[in-house]
Amino acid sequence: MLRLQLLTWDVKDTLLRLRLPVGESYSAAARSRGLEVSPRAVEAAFRQAHRERSRRFPNYGRARGMGCEAWWLGLVRDTFRRCGLAREEDAGLLAALAEQLYRDYSRAESWEPLPGAPETLRRLREMGLPMAAVSNFDRRLAELLRGCGLRGHFSWVLNAEEAGFAKPDPRIFLEALRLSGAEPGLAAHVGDDYEHDYRAARQAGMHAFLLAGTGPPPSGVPREHLLESLSQLPGRVGKA
Template identity: 55%
Template sequence: MKLKLLTWDVKDTLLRLRLPVGQQYQAEAKSRGLQVDPTALEASFREVYRTHWRLFPNYGLSQGMTSHRWWLDVVSQTFRLSGIQDEKILQPLAERLYQDFSTAEYWEVLPGAREALQGCGELGLKMAVISNFDRRLEDILRLVGLDGHFDFVLTSERAGVAKPDVGIFHKALKLGDVLPQCAVHVGDNLVNDYKAARHAGMFSLLFQRRLMADVPSDHLIQSLDQLVPRLQGTMK
């Protein structure tokens, strides 16, 4: 197989939050004199996020929302569920957190990610991002120093379609000007990354530390330092 394009998921593949969402939200609330339990915030956030994504998928773009508005609603509702009801506090708090999560301070590069990107680039592969992220991603990648590795960054907001819909992979293949059989995708989610990319006709590798019964061992990487050797073996 002649690989030409390597696409990456970002969250929990290349980047991760420095602290859990509940702790980040609690710290900002505390700076405003509010006492909220971080565990409660974490649970509320997960519930609100799941519900909001189901009701307003892909940041509500097809329903006329912006990702900015979508996130302000998620953050505000997270605090409401955790006992904060004052709207005069909620709106500026949500806006502050939206801005905070746009900065490098809230994110860290996963161990081995920089080396993996460098090594993959040395293989002569064109690289890109396919992520269910919003418009802030390109700035975040620039701030953490990863942007220079990618020919393009395709977020679900930009694409107008989110993983696991194969449409976002087809858009990436078109942007990269490559056939599906000449592209490989790497990500940590079984459905959104591994299976979706394969449904789009691409090769894919799942980044997971634990073995999974329905994923062949040679399709699994348990640390990013395994990626370059795995690709070299595939390209022979």
């Protein structure tokens, strides 16, 4: 059993997931305002827009003084423009859609815990293991975790917008270690993404566990570092 002073958690697709895919929720919001856009087209446009906006304005535009709300409103507008809503007369409609979706995704009702997440967190907390959330989410994260009933399991929450670094930059993990006072060799991170969670945490000197997906695991990840389900985790860790 690995003895730890700190266990950090990724959030999206490790502890929480969207109740509906982005394409479906964006398409439904557009439909409520009289627009027909296919979920598949919206999903593809969203991925392109998100990739481009993350490149141009990393960490929710923090360095530009933008902040998460302006960042997301711009992303939603860009997504629908890529779906053909690029006329000048569409501007007002796009602004209303963006505000509606920003509000929707701020509510706990748009999210749900992954199977086993609440029970696993409860068991680990009962073991006395200090835990924190370390996520590429924006400043809404703590309130979202509270609304989903998970905030109380964490000593603190670190999001990329406020940290100034986003995974896979290992500096976000170094900041987590600084906040906790834990030694890297006595800390571990849990996440579902090899590059952003597993590899980045290990670059910061931490241990790491990778939540297995549906495909084959990345080469070089020891079997004992793979989790087929979150319920396996309490048996692998303990308080130092």
